[in-house]
Amino acid sequence: MTKSRTAYINARLLDPESGLDTPGALLTEGAFITDLDANLFADGVPEGIETVDCGGHCLAPGLVDMHVHLREPGHEHKETIASGGLSALAGGVTSICSMPNTDPVIDNVGLIEFIHRRAREAKGAKVFPFAAATKGLGGKQITEFGMLAEAGAVAFTDDGLPIANSQVMRRALSYAKTFDLLISQHAEDLSLSSCGCMAEGEVATRLGLDGIPEISETVIVERDIRLVELTEGRYHVAHISTKDAVDCVRRAKARGLRVTCEAAPHHFSLTDHDVGDYRTFAKMAPPLRSDANREAIVEGLKDGTIDAIATDHAPHDQESKRLPMAHAANGIVGLETLLPLSLELYHRGHMPLLDVLRRLTVAPADLLKLPVGRLRKGAPADLLLFDLDKPWVVETAKFRSMSKNSPFNGRPVQGRALRTIVDGRTLFTADN
Amino acid sequence: MQSQSRSKALAERDILGIEGLSPDEVNTILDLSESYVALNRNAQKKSDVLRGRTLILLFFETSTRTRTSFELAGKRLGADVINISVASSAIKKGETLIDTAMTLNAMHPDVIVVRHPDAGAVRLLANHVNCAVINAGDGSHEHPTQALLDALTIRQNKGRLDGLRITICGDILHSRVARSNILLLTMMGSQVRLVAPPTLVPPAIERLGAEVFHDMREGLKDCDIIMMLRLQAERMQGTFVPSTREYFRYFGLDEAKLSVAKPDALILHPGPMNRGVEIDSIVADDITRSAILIQVELGLAVRQACLDLLGREPVMP
Numbered sequence: 001m002t003k004s005r006t007a008y009i010n011a012r013l014l015d016p017e018s019g020l021d022t023p024g025a026l027l028t029e030g031a032f033i034t035d036l037d038a039n040l041f042a043d044g045v046p047e048g049i050e051t052v053d054c055g056g057h058c059l060a061p062g063l064v065d066m067h068v069h070l071r072e073p074g075h076e077h078k079e080t081i082a083s084g085g086l087s088a089l090a091g092g093v094t095s096i097c098s099m100p101n102t103d104p105v106i107d108n109v110g111l112i113e114f115i116h117r118r119a120r121e122a123k124g125a126k127v128f129p130f131a132a133a134t135k136g137l138g139g140k141q142i143t144e145f146g147m148l149a150e151a152g153a154v155a156f157t158d159d160g161l162p163i164a165n166s167q168v169m170r171r172a173l174s175y176a177k178t179f180d181l182l183i184s185q186h187a188e189d190l191s192l193s194s195c196g197c198m199a200e201g202e203v204a205t206r207l208g209l210d211g212i213p214e215i216s217e218t219v220i221v222e223r224d225i226r227l228v229e230l231t232e233g234r235y236h237v238a239h240i241s242t243k244d245a246v247d248c249v250r251r252a253k254a255r256g257l258r259v260t261c262e263a264a265p266h267h268f269s270l271t272d273h274d275v276g277d278y279r280t281f282a283k284m285a286p287p288l289r290s291d292a293n294r295e296a297i298v299e300g301l302k303d304g305t306i307d308a309i310a311t312d313h314a315p316h317d318q319e320s321k322r323l324p325m326a327h328a329a330n331g332i333v334g335l336e337t338l339l340p341l342s343l344e345l346y347h348r349g350h351m352p353l354l355d356v357l358r359r360l361t362v363a364p365a366d367l368l369k370l371p372v373g374r375l376r377k378g379a380p381a382d383l384l385l386f387d388l389d390k391p392w393v394v395e396t397a398k399f400r401s402m403s404k405n406s407p408f409n410g411r412p413v414q415g416r417a418l419r420t421i422v423d424g425r426t427l428f429t430a431d432n
Numbered sequence: 433m434q435s436q437s438r439s440k441a442l443a444e445r446d447i448l449g450i451e452g453l454s455p456d457e458v459n460t461i462l463d464l465s466e467s468y469v470a471l472n473r474n475a476q477k478k479s480d481v482l483r484g485r486t487l488i489l490l491f492f493e494t495s496t497r498t499r500t501s502f503e504l505a506g507k508r509l510g511a512d513v514i515n516i517s518v519a520s521s522a523i524k525k526g527e528t529l530i531d532t533a534m535t536l537n538a539m540h541p542d543v544i545v546v547r548h549p550d551a552g553a554v555r556l557l558a559n560h561v562n563c564a565v566i567n568a569g570d571g572s573h574e575h576p577t578q579a580l581l582d583a584l585t586i587r588q589n590k591g592r593l594d595g596l597r598i599t600i601c602g603d604i605l606h607s608r609v610a611r612s613n614i615l616l617l618t619m620m621g622s623q624v625r626l627v628a629p630p631t632l633v634p635p636a637i638e639r640l641g642a643e644v645f646h647d648m649r650e651g652l653k654d655c656d657i658i659m660m661l662r663l664q665a666e667r668m669q670g671t672f673v674p675s676t677r678e679y680f681r682y683f684g685l686d687e688a689k690l691s692v693a694k695p696d697a698l699i700l701h702p703g704p705m706n707r708g709v710e711i712d713s714i715v716a717d718d719i720t721r722s723a724i725l726i727q728v729e730l731g732l733a734v735r736q737a738c739l740d741l742l743g744r745e746p747v748m749p
Contacts, residue, residue, distance in 0.1 A: 171671035
């Protein structure tokens with residue numbers, strides 16, 4: 001059986017790994033990219049090769065989202081591995097990393113295999129599971145890092161909860177070094193966050209809501225960086241949200257420590273003012289913060305302190321959100337707004353296009369040692385064809401995700417996925 | 433049997449650790465031990481070099497092989513041997529270590545062998561008695577007679593103690609055996625490697641002259657001697673290592689990992705073994721590779737030699 005071959009012609013090839021930005025064409029054979037060049041197929045596409053005319057649009061590596069809550073197993077009414085995978089494809093995302101805070105918690109080899117099997121059956125985006133760093137997210141006993149990594153866990157986190165105990169964090173970083181594995185931290189001192197439900201500050205005070213202080217993030221990041229220095233471990237700050245924490249990471253990197261971080265689109269797009277009149281769809285952890293913090297996230301993305309953009313896609317049903325602010329669930333869906341919100345960084349002149357794409361593709365892939373996220377001969381044919389400029393308005397009702405909890409409903413945005421290709425096969429095509 | 437000329441440290445009548453012994457003293461002890469190995473294989477095993485001397489075994493931790501080994505050593509040398517275990521001692525009644533030491537001292541023993549869960553406790557006790565003291569293990573600090581018997585096992589098998597590549601695997605952090613062995617083997621001119629997950633390696637251990645590996649195959653590559661350490665059950669479910677099965681998979685000695693060592697590499701284990709945790713049963717029972725029972729035999733001879741060297745001259749009040 002010959003492998004199916006597809007030629008993507010008349011494309012603007014964008015590869016952040018190599019810095020390539022040129023009109024040209026790309027060839028896939030089976031599940032892999034086998035050629036790409038400005039002059040490829042200049043004399044026409046040979047017989048027997050399927051042709052996709054990209055119409056001059058951008059052909060980039062499919063996006064890699066390293067922070068996604070798929071809710072399966074346990075909360076399949078909010079999202080499943082299949083529905084999350086389709087939501088990803090609609091957003092141009094070809095690889096997603098699932099978080100382990102499901103029910104049951106992903107803390108053993110059997111459950112990693114379960115996620116892989118479900119993802120295979122779903123035929124959506126590729127799923128690379130994170131495993132829990134401690135058993136049952138209990139914060140006490142570390143999980144079987146070696147065996148879980150062999151089974152396919154790409155990193156370890158107690159996301160949703162911080163690893164609060166300093167001794168456990170030290171040992172986790174230290175033990176992970178055995179296998180050179182990444183520990184991702186939900187950096188929040190819960191004793192400082194207390195019963196807060198939005199960022200501490202003027203808005204919270206006016207609304208009469210308990211605030212979550214910036215220091216609750218900073219104090220954990222500061223502590224963890226000290227532990228990284230001691231253990232020489234690999235450490236990643238999930239959904240970084242404060243200026244001070246970004247500064248900590250910047251200094252740690254300057255000192256050569258293996259510290260990285262990611263930011264979510266809402267933290268560089270929105271502020272605590274968007275909580276407005278108790279909008280629970282704008283409630284998440286960490287919370288939307290002041291504009292100074294939002295600007296610091298943009299700065300961190302510009303100078304490379306923030307390595308990756310990741311959604312923290314957190315589906316919730318209506319019932320979990322139609323509650324008083326203090327009782328509403330944390331989190332928003334993000335997979336289908338990731339691309340246009342990230343492209344705002346380009347359209348507003350903050351960052352070159354390839355830099356934005358780097359934080360969405362090869363940067364997170366490299367952190368997790370994945371071969372995806374690049375246009376290179378021999379790399380997996382995970383591709384995103386997108387219209388860079390197309391204006392549209394976010395309509396949450398049209399989301400493929402089972403949950404619609406997004407504060408971006410009605411937002412005019414620019415840039416949209418046209419076609420999403422995984423392992424050489426087109427799995428999503430935009431309606432028009 | 434005549435002991436060799438007394439060196440200074442031995443003349444001070446204590447063996448508190450490998451630290452403080454010279455290479456000459458180590459050789460003196462090992463040479464004398466060889467003659468006891470021979471004696472122990474005779475039908476008539478008894479000697480009378482310590483006749484009239486009193487040996488007290490003071491164990492604040494449970495022990496089978498070390499306590500039995502010292503007791504038998506003392507008896508074969510003709511000494512009167514008294515056993516005091518913590519369960520039945522006045523320690524349970526609140527007596528301090530120093531009071532215990534002074535009480536025993538007043539009975540004029542010639543040698544006291546002490547095991548204690550706290551590092552430094554044996555030295556503290558030794559400072560308050562007139563007789564010789566042998567450290568049978570203090571916390572995670574030292575266990576000198578174990579290192580000496582390991583050295584004798586290696587010397588008998590390899591013919592020397594220098595120029596060898598020796599890999600110590602397991603819970604280095606909590607191991608007094610590891611510390612004594614690192615000190616002894618590097619002093620004698622061998623290269624010591626350590627294999628453990630980073631959580632079980634004490635900080636700055638490389639300053640003792642050992643090289644640290646976290647990948648067992650790398651650490652075992654081309655080594656002459658493999659020393660396995662026991663992973664204590666209470667440390668297996670927690671933050672040091674996640675589980676027994678993961679520990680065995682990456683740090684347990686099995687035939688696959690053993691295959692990267694030299695073909696004639698010898699396996700040592702201080703006991704007691706946890707089969708299926710740090711060592712595979714097939715490997716442990718392979719008498720062509722495993723010296724585990726030889727170590728027990730030689731341990732008795734080493735303890736006889738130590739008691740002989742320290743106890744032969746009576747303590748003058």
